[in-house]
Structure formats: structure tokens, C-alpha cells
Amino acid sequence: MKFIDEAKIEVIAGNGGNGVASFNREKFRPFGGPDGGDGGKGGSIWAIADNNVNTLIDYHYTKMFRAKNGENGRGSDCYGKGADDIVLRMPVGTIITDRETGQVIADLVEHGQKQLLARGGEGGWGNIHFKSSTNRAPRQKTDGKPGERLELQLELKVLADVGLLGMPNAGKSTLISAVSNARPKIADYPFTTLQPNLGVVRIGHEKSFVIADIPGLIEGAAEGAGLGHQFLRHLQRTRLLLHLIDLSPFDETADPVAQARALIAELEKYDPELARKPRWLVLNKLDLVPENERAEKVRDLVSRLQWDGPVFEISAYTKTGCHELMEAIYRHFEQQRRMDELAAKTALVQEARHIDSIDSDDPRFKSVE
Incomplete structure (x- = not known):
């Protein structure tokens, strides 16, 4: 299946049905009175996040x-039928934006999350109400x-905890296939990965x-060079980036x-926030470097790069x-989770202390007798 992560669509909700002016014409009821029913409501259009998409x-x-329009009202107190709603199933991670105003309408981050895109028109009133x-x-x-009626921009940002970052042929696809259930295409030429893979x-x-x-990214990616620039958005939701470097590049003239x-x-050109995410250095293809040269090559690379974060050789x-x-990544996430829980508890304690310190004479907190 072809991977598509952007789309432009137009959604048009149904119009409400018209109310009707009608009078009762039954035999032996010369003054039966008004009996015009209301029009039905027009169909609305909803978006729902679905893990299966x-x-x-x-x-x-x-x-x-x-969406379809609501039916018009009829005589004999008959109301028009409301039109059915349309539900659009979208991948989890889809951002829906109004193309005219630029306002984000919805960010679908959980399975089953539902958002109204276009509301159907209300039906008109019949003369029985007057x-x-x-x-x-x-x-x-x-x-x-x-x-x-809205014109919408759909943008998919995949939800992943860890993002693999590197030049073409750094070994990202091989790594994700080695540690997860993903089975991407792997070959000995650049740009074998043509779409994001999740594992x-x-x-x-x-x-x-x-x-x-x-x-893989190449120089000039932020301006559109190569293929990776089309998918950099998918790294924006990740919590950790693994920067893969090929210790034994195919082209010996290339400087890692x-x-x-x-x-x-x-x-940094694409998104400064993305560049500030936690990033670990992963030196790959260790098996292609002679064992007696590995330590020196790693020291030289880390020193020249002036890297002060975690470094892994794989x-x-x-x-x-x-x-x-993978064990280190999981421990990192567990530590982050504990820190977030501690910060949340600290905030609750501070809020409780703030409430206790409020003057009891404050009229906002006096009971109403």
C-alpha cells in the first residue's frame, strides 16, 4: 500500500430541511388548525482516529x-427525516487544519478519538410552532x-517513542528489523527506505x-533535497532520537x-524544537571495522564531534x-515517567498549600447561607 501522509479535502455538511406551512383538512374538522411539520437536520461530518488505518x-x-440534506417537513404533523452523519476514519496521529484560517481543528492522538468537522444545518420550523x-x-x-463547508488540510505524524536518524545506508532499516517486528526493505544502495516504518x-x-x-537525510534536506525531508515531521512526536553513524562508510572519502x-x-533548519530533542549517538556497523582499530576510531569520532551525550557501539x-x-532506552523512558509523576505530585501539593493559605475571609470562599 502506498504511504500517503498529506491530503487536502473538502467537507460539506447537509442542509437542514425546510419547515412547511400546512393545515388540517380532515372531514368534519373545518377548523383543524396548523399541522405543518419541521424539516430534518442535515448530516454532519465527523473524523475518528482508527489504529487500523x-x-x-x-x-x-x-x-x-x-453529507445528505435533511428532508422537508410535511403536513399532518409529519417531521422530515434527519440525514445520516458521515464518519471519516483517519490514522492515529493525523492533524486536521482549516486551510482558510490555518486553525488546527483536531489532533487525533488516541484510538477512537472523535471530532466534529462540519455540522449539519438545523431543520426549519413548521407552522405548528407559530x-x-x-x-x-x-x-x-x-x-x-x-x-x-470547510476546506481541510490533513497531515499525518506517526506516533513513535524513538526515531532513527541518519544518512542513507547508515543501517537504520537493518536496526529496526533486528530489534522489532518491522520488516523494511534492506539493500546495499542508498534510499531503499521510501516511507516511514514502525516497529x-x-x-x-x-x-x-x-x-x-x-x-535517510542528506545535506539540503530542509530545503527539499533527497527523500527524508518529506518525512521529517514524523520525528516531531518522538521522545528520543537515535543518531546512527556508519563506522565503515561504503565511500572511503566520506567523513562521518x-x-x-x-x-x-x-x-535545526527544519525545526529547532526537533533539534533540541534528546539524541543519542549510535555507531553502527561495528563488525566491518577491524577489532584492533575500533576503540581508536570511536574515540576519534566522538572527540571530533565533541559529543557529550550517551554513545553506543553496535x-x-x-x-x-x-x-x-534497547534496554537503555526503556530505562530512560521509565526514568522520565517517574520524573513526570513526581512533578505532577509536587504540583498538586503546591496547589493544596496555595488553597490553604488563602484568607478565610475571602468572600469567594464563604458559604452561601
């Missing part, structure tokens, strides 16, 4: 979604309200996280340090060091 391909080919003691034969009625890494019972692999610096610069092909890396 992985791409926006349905909205790449179908651009317009129109009768009174002084107006026994009203001829007033109202028309149905028009449904909302679930299982450390143990009920211990897992999601890892994402995007196409220069490539790493260029890639970091591209991140071989995704032989899976050397992969399990230790």
Missing part, C-alpha cells in the same frame, strides 16, 4: 465528502439552516516501546563527522549491542 491514501484520491390564541391560522414557517520493541512482559525509521554535523544543521547486522541499547 495507517495512511491517508483514501483522502488522496477522494477529495470531497458531502400558533397562539391570537394567531389561530399561522402561515409562518422557516427554512432549514445551511450546513457547514514495536519488546523488552519483556508488558515492557515495550515504538520505534520509527524514516528515509562532517555528515553528522550536516545532518544536525538540517534538523552492529545491527550481527545484533551486537542491540539488546543493551
